[in-house]
Amino acid sequence: xxxxxxxxxxxxxxxxxxxxxxxNKTWEVVYYMKHPITKDLKxxxxxxxxxxxxxxxxxxxxxxxxxxxxxxxSGWNKFIEESNTKSFAKVFDVFDTYLMTIKKQVKKETLRKxxxxxxxxxxxxxxxxxxxxxxxxxxxxxxxxxxLQNFLDEIFFERDxxxxxxxxxxxxxxxxxxxxxxxxxxxVNPATNIDRIKEGTKKRIVISHKDRETxxxxxxxxxxxxxxxxxxxxYTLIRRTEITKILVSDxxxxxxxINIRADISKNGKEQVVTIxxxxxxVLIEHxxxxxxxxxxxxxxxxxxxxxxxxxxxxxxxxxxxxxxxKFSDKYQWYSLKDTGITNYLxxxxxxIDVKNQARHHSITQTETYTPKxxxxxxxxxxxxxxxx
Numbered sequence: 001x002x003x004x005x006x007x008x009x010x011x012x013x014x015x016x017x018x019x020x021x022x023x024n025k026t027w028e029v030v031y032y033m034k035h036p037i038t039k040d041l042k043x044x045x046x047x048x049x050x051x052x053x054x055x056x057x058x059x060x061x062x063x064x065x066x067x068x069x070x071x072x073x074s075g076w077n078k079f080i081e082e083s084n085t086k087s088f089a090k091v092f093d094v095f096d097t098y099l100m101t102i103k104k105q106v107k108k109e110t111l112r113k114x115x116x117x118x119x120x121x122x123x124x125x126x127x128x129x130x131x132x133x134x135x136x137x138x139x140x141x142x143x144x145x146x147x148l149q150n151f152l153d154e155i156f157f158e159r160d161x162x163x164x165x166x167x168x169x170x171x172x173x174x175x176x177x178x179x180x181x182x183x184x185x186x187x188v189n190p191a192t193n194i195d196r197i198k199e200g201t202k203k204r205i206v207i208s209h210k211d212r213e214t215x216x217x218x219x220x221x222x223x224x225x226x227x228x229x230x231x232x233x234x235y236t237l238i239r240r241t242e243i244t245k246i247l248v249s250d251x252x253x254x255x256x257x258i259n260i261r262a263d264i265s266k267n268g269k270e271q272v273v274t275i276x277x278x279x280x281x282v283l284i285e286h287x288x289x290x291x292x293x294x295x296x297x298x299x300x301x302x303x304x305x306x307x308x309x310x311x312x313x314x315x316x317x318x319x320x321x322x323x324x325x326k327f328s329d330k331y332q333w334y335s336l337k338d339t340g341i342t343n344y345l346x347x348x349x350x351x352i353d354v355k356n357q358a359r360h361h362s363i364t365q366t367e368t369y370t371p372k373x374x375x376x377x378x379x380x381x382x383x384x385x386x387x388x
Contacts, residue, residue, distance in 0.1 A: 015077075017041065019068040021048070021061045029064045031072065035079050036088060044078065086185045089140050091130070094185060095123045098176060109263070114241060122172040129154060140180065145190045148173055156197065163197040170194060204369055205335045206342050214325060225302035226317055228286045234340045235279045237358045239266055240333060244309040249292040253284060260359070271359050341369045
């Protein structure tokens with residue numbers, strides 16, 4: 001490497017060194033240009049073809065130099081010209097473009113609002129990580145395996161999140177990267193070789209009958225509307241986000257069913273759940289002054305009303321209740337649903353009926369809730385005359 005090249009590589013704001021003629025064994029027009037990725041000055045050479053007249057050959061070289069330098073001073077960069085120009089888009093700008101396309105799909109009802117909400121959350125957290133590490137101005141070509149692996153390590157090891165959270169981020173990164181490939185920002189998915197972390201078996205926490213009575217009595221006396229919501233979740237097995245979107249018009253008291261519309265269902269399918277006898281009178285009272293256009297549980301203290309409830313409010317209220325009653329944090333709000341499923345199975349209800357009430361995708365998923373103390377030995381195996 002020449003002294004000139006070494007010195008210019010150390011000058012941060014030098015973008016190029018003008019072209020000049022080198023009359024060596026091979027005549028060359030030589031100039032240096034900063035590579036947009038490595039930030040190093042790279043030497044570029046153009047051979048000056050031999051001519052019979054040395055004077056004419058120098059004139060040719062001069063025309064080449066004038067043309068190259070004119071382009072250099074105008075801001076031309078050979079490396080950018082030869083590469084995919086989209087690779088020099090800023091990651092933050094591409095994030096915003098991506099969210100814009102998601103918003104349009106939600107508007108056209110080809111994607112759910114929950115998808116937009118979760119993707120926005122993922123992107124905001126990735127942006128915060130990049131800002132904290134002074135990487136907010138990186139380009140798309142910096143969206144590489146090393147960057148993503150470092151971010152995911154931060155999520156799992158430094159922030160002590162679960163394997164499931166790590167894998168959810170990885171799933172989003174894959175989705176976003178594939179979208180960038182389709183939009184010609186990148187050519188390969190940098191997350192392809194990043195491994196998922198094995199998730200432990202999801203723990204099914206059943207709330208004991210004694211603790212359920214304590215919770216029930218406390219809510220009835222101190223927060224009746226929230227009691228109705230929890231009671232509904234326990235018997236109908238409706239998920240947290242879904243229950244915030246149910247309208248009064250979705251409840252058919254005469255038929256003893258609640259319709260879970262396709263646009264609010266987690267699996268995107270319209271299905272119905274049954275209202276068991278203990279719940280029916282509670283709902284009748286709850287809906288006595290409600291309008292069909294109201295939400296079943298609104299942001300107005302969980303009573304029927306026109307403003308949609310934020311799902312987080314349900315969990316926050318549960319955390320307050322748990323602290324008040326000094327219960328372990330192993331009792332999460334979704335433990336109500338887990339307990340409801342387990343109790344239905346304990347009562348001996350047909351597995352298919354419980355599956356349909358929980359709206360599981362398969363019998364196998366429902367079977368994971370079956371308490372081992374109600375599983376019976378297979379009679380034919382038990383009585384088999386098998387000799388060793």
